[in-house]
Amino acid sequence: MRFPKLRISCLTLALCLGPSLSADSQIRPLQSQIDDLLTIETITILPFADNTQGIYSRPLETRVSDQLRSLHRWTFLPSSTQGPYRTSEELDQDPELVRQLADSIEADAFILGSISRGNEGIALQLDLYLKRDAQLFVRVDTRGFERSDLESVGREMDRLLARMIRQIPYEGRILSRQGQRVTLNLGQRDNVSIDQEVSVVQIISAQRHPHFNFVVNTEKTTLGKVKLLKVDETLSFGIVVSEKEPGAIQKNSKISGLSPVTYPDPTIEPLVRRQDAELAFGDDPVAWVPKRPPTFGQVGGFLGFGQFNQNLSVPDLGVLESKDKLFPSLSVSAELWLTSNWSVLGSLEQSIVSFSNPLSGSSPENLNQQVSSYELLFGYNFRANYDIWGPQAHILLGYGSKHLRVDNSEPLSFTSRLYYGPLVTLRGSFPILPDQSLGAGAELSLYLRPKLSEQPLTSGASHSNKINEFSAFLYQRYSEHIRLQLNLDFELYSTQFSGTGTRPDSATSSSHRSSKISVGVYYLF
Numbered sequence: 288m289r290f291p292k293l294r295i296s297c298l299t300l301a302l303c304l305g306p307s308l309s310a311d312s313q314i315r316p317l318q319s320q321i322d323d324l325l326t327i328e329t330i331t332i333l334p335f336a337d338n339t340q341g342i343y344s345r346p347l348e349t350r351v352s353d354q355l356r357s358l359h360r361w362t363f364l365p366s367s368t369q370g371p372y373r374t375s376e377e378l379d380q381d382p383e384l385v386r387q388l389a390d391s392i393e394a395d396a397f398i399l400g401s402i403s404r405g406n407e408g409i410a411l412q413l414d415l416y417l418k419r420d421a422q423l424f425v426r427v428d429t430r431g432f433e434r435s436d437l438e439s440v441g442r443e444m445d446r447l448l449a450r451m452i453r454q455i456p457y458e459g460r461i462l463s464r465q466g467q468r469v470t471l472n473l474g475q476r477d478n479v480s481i482d483q484e485v486s487v488v489q490i491i492s493a494q495r496h497p498h499f500n501f502v503v504n505t506e507k508t509t510l511g512k513v514k515l516l517k518v519d520e521t522l523s524f525g526i527v528v529s530e531k532e533p534g535a536i537q538k539n540s541k542i543s544g545l546s547p548v549t550y551p552d553p554t555i556e557p558l559v560r561r562q563d564a565e566l567a568f569g570d571d572p573v574a575w576v577p578k579r580p581p582t583f584g585q586v587g588g589f590l591g592f593g594q595f596n597q598n599l600s601v602p603d604l605g606v607l608e609s610k611d612k613l614f615p616s617l618s619v620s621a622e623l624w625l626t627s628n629w630s631v632l633g634s635l636e637q638s639i640v641s642f643s644n645p646l647s648g649s650s651p652e653n654l655n656q657q658v659s660s661y662e663l664l665f666g667y668n669f670r671a672n673y674d675i676w677g678p679q680a681h682i683l684l685g686y687g688s689k690h691l692r693v694d695n696s697e698p699l700s701f702t703s704r705l706y707y708g709p710l711v712t713l714r715g716s717f718p719i720l721p722d723q724s725l726g727a728g729a730e731l732s733l734y735l736r737p738k739l740s741e742q743p744l745t746s747g748a749s750h751s752n753k754i755n756e757f758s759a760f761l762y763q764r765y766s767e768h769i770r771l772q773l774n775l776d777f778e779l780y781s782t783q784f785s786g787t788g789t790r791p792d793s794a795t796s797s798s799h800r801s802s803k804i805s806v807g808v809y810y811l812f
Contacts, residue, residue, distance in 0.1 A: 322490040324419050325456070325502075326539050330361040331394040336374045337402040340767060341676065342722050343409075344402055346437060347444050351400065351413075354448060359472060359521035360459070364394045367627040374401050375414050375426075379499060382421065389421040396424065398451075402440070408433050409440060413447050414501075415455075423501040427451045437721070456490060456505040457541035461513075464538060467527045469513055473542060474521040484512045484528065486544045487536050507543060510535040581675055581768060581811030584623040584630070589774065591616040593803020595640045595658075599701060599746070603792040607700055609642035609654070616803055618660075628668050632683060636660040638801075646700035654694045654701070658801075662687040664712060675811070676723040676764060681714040687734065689754075689780065691799070695743070699790055702744060706754060706780060708737035716762070724764045732756040739782060746794035748786025755779045770809040777802050 332352050335344035355363045378385050378399070388397065396417050403410040412428040427450045432443055459473040473479050487510045494504040511530030515523050530536050595611040618636035625631060638658040644651060666683030688707035716728030734754040755778070762772040781798040788794070 319489050319491050321493050321505075322541065323539075324417065325424070325490055325493070325505075326460070327361055327395045327417075327455075328460075328539075329364050329394040330355060330396050330398065331364045331366040331392055332398045332400075333366055333373070333388065333392075335400040335402065337404070339402070339404055343404070343437065343440060344400070345676065345723060346721070347400065347402060347441060350441050350444060351398065351448055354445070355398075359474070359476065360452070361395075364392075366392055366394075366397065373399065375399065375412055378414070378416075378423075385416060385423075386421040389416065389418045392418060394418065400444070404435070407431050409435060411440070411444055411447055413444075413451050415451055422495075423499055425451050425454045426499060426501045427454065456493075456502070456507070457488070457543045458545040459542035461487065461536060461538055461540040461542070462522075464527075464536065469525055469527060469536065471513070471515075471523045471525065471542060472521070473523050473545075474519050476521060477545065479515060479518055479523055479545070481515055481518050484514050485525075485542050487511050487513055487530070487540050488543045489535075489540065507541075510540055513542075582624070583812050584621065585770075585809045585811040586621045587619065587772070587807055587809035589616075589618045589772075589805040589807030591618070591774070591776070591803045591805025593638075593776070593801055593805075595638075595642075595799070595801045597642075597656075597701070597799040598797060599794055600796045601792045601794045604646065607645040609645055609701070611640045611642050614638055614640045614801075614803075616805060618805070618807075627670065630666060630668055630681075632662070632664045632666070632685075634660070634662045644696055644700055646696065646698060649696045649698050649700050651694065651696065654696060656691055656693040656701075659690045659692070660688070662710070664710075666712070676718060676726075678717040679715065681712075683712040683714070685710060685712075687732070699744060702741045702746060702790070705740040705742075706734070706737050706752060707740075708734050710734045710737075710754075716760075725762070726764075727759075727761050729760070730756075730758040741788075744790035745788035746782075746790060746797065747784025747788045750785070751783045753779075753781050765808075768811050770811065772807055772809060774805045774807070775802075776805065 332348065332355065335348040337344035352363070352365075355361070373384065373388065378388075396415055399414045399416065401412050408431040410428065410430050411432065412426070414423055415425040416422065417424050427447050429443055429447060432440065434440065434443075458477065459471055462470040462472050464470075471485070473485075479485065488507040489510050490505050490507050492506040493502050495501065496503050509531070512528050513525040513536070514528045515525040517524040527536055592613055592615055595614050597609045599607040601607060616636060616638040618634065620632065620634035622630055622632040636659070640656040640658060642654055642656070644654050662685060664683035664685030666681055666685075669680045671677040671679060686708070687710045688705065690706075691704045693701045693703050710732055712730060712732045714728065714730040716726055718724075718726040732755075734752075737752045737754050739750050739752050756776070758774055758776045760772055760774045762770050765771050777800075779798070779800045781796070783796050784794050786793070
């Protein structure tokens with residue numbers, strides 16, 4: 288008689304533990320490798336390429352980036368890749384190059400775009416690559432687009448991006464599961480509603496194009512269904528109402544069937560025999576070779592002319608003033624881009640100033656002064672969309688010095704001076720024209736507690752110094768690697784002396800200011 292009681296107790300225990308096992312301790316089925324491969328949680332975009340020196344590629348790249356940021360389907364990660372620009376033809380022919388690009392990004396997938404303008408119109412193409420296997424996932428293109436204005440081409444690029452998204456073989460993902468309750472990355476924007484049942488699937492195989500390797504078809508198995516209980520704008524919350532086995536629906540399980548999925552015909556002739564392989568312009572047609580954008584840094588040289596004014600206040604002698612209405616200046620600079628944002632910069636400037644000796648009875652009557660400036664800076668550059676021709680703001684910290692070596696005179700009029708110390712530089716620039724061929728900017732440099740050294744004598748026992756430098760510039764993009772620039776520079780160095788120096792007549796203050804205009808060229812490499 289005790290055995291039935293024991294059986295009832297065991298059955299009761301099983302019924303009590305059963306829900307717990309199915310909800311919290313479910314046996315999870317094996318994941319499909321292809322399903323895991325095709326899972327995209329984060330996405331980025333690499334620089335687009337065109338054959339118009341960036342007229343189309345840069346604004347369209349920005350347009351696609353903005354749309355990806357606004358989507359809730361993936362998390363958009365900005366890419367630090369600046370170049371060189373890659374075309375789909377290069378990646379089709381060099382799988383190792385695709386692997387290098389995939390290794391350089393943090394996102395699960397990246398989009399590459401190309402635009403070509405030829406005699407038959409404009410050709411646009413978007414490629415979606417996966418990081419895990421460095422393979423092409425989706426390819427969409429438009430050939431012979433007849434409109435050439437940027438807005439029309441931009442709208443066509445929007446349609447291409449929409450086609451690309453539709454060809455991904457699932458509409459959404461399960462973000463989390465707790466018991467029978469799940470969260471989906473679908474919402475009102477995706478036209479789902481409360482009480483709607485959506486299908487949850489797993490991708491078990493994929494057929495790829497024999498030449499280009501993008502996915503042309505997939506095979507799926509149904510894992511179960513989810514009923515939506517609450518729908519927000521970009522998220523929804525539901526409950527699992529059926530599944531093929533306990534725990535089959537997991538995080539990153541796919542939602543499918545909300546809209547028809549279309550795939551390109553793998554036998555389409557233009558994909559095998561590309562029409563834009565021999566794009567040509569003018570009377571002497573040549574094949575288009577994509578230009579390599581600057582990647583490592585820039586070097587520049589400038590020639591300028593300006594005005595120089597120097598004052599020294601000596602109570603016993605009055606104010607000694609010197610002027611040079613036209614002095615020459617030569618400067619060179621080099622900047623190395625350590626990453627897409629961090630850089631190191633060095634510059635050297637030399638000027639020769641000539642003026643009459645302002646001290647009566649002092650010899651020689653005419654004096655020459657050599658002005659040498661040195662700077663070594665390290666800084667961070669905030670680039671818009673990582674575009675070297677787009678808007679950017681640069682903050683730099685480092686060390687600078689300015690040495691004013693003047694001829695000796697008897698009695699002494701001016702001393703040779705060396706100003707030096709840490710400095711901070713703020714620089715910003717922005718394009719003026721939509722094609723980014725013309726731009727403007729400004730730069731401000733401030734010395735932090737600058738020091739002063741005088742030779743052969745000192746003007747005072749102690750001193751306090753102020754140094755301000757300001758520059759405005761206008762630049763033109765002559766080519767992908769050459770930038771022409773016009774600078775207008777202003778400098779003001781001032782010193783207040785106190786106490787008695789080693790010169791016979793101690794000074795109370797000094798200043799020198801200069802303004803110059805210079806033209807130069809940068810080579811970007």
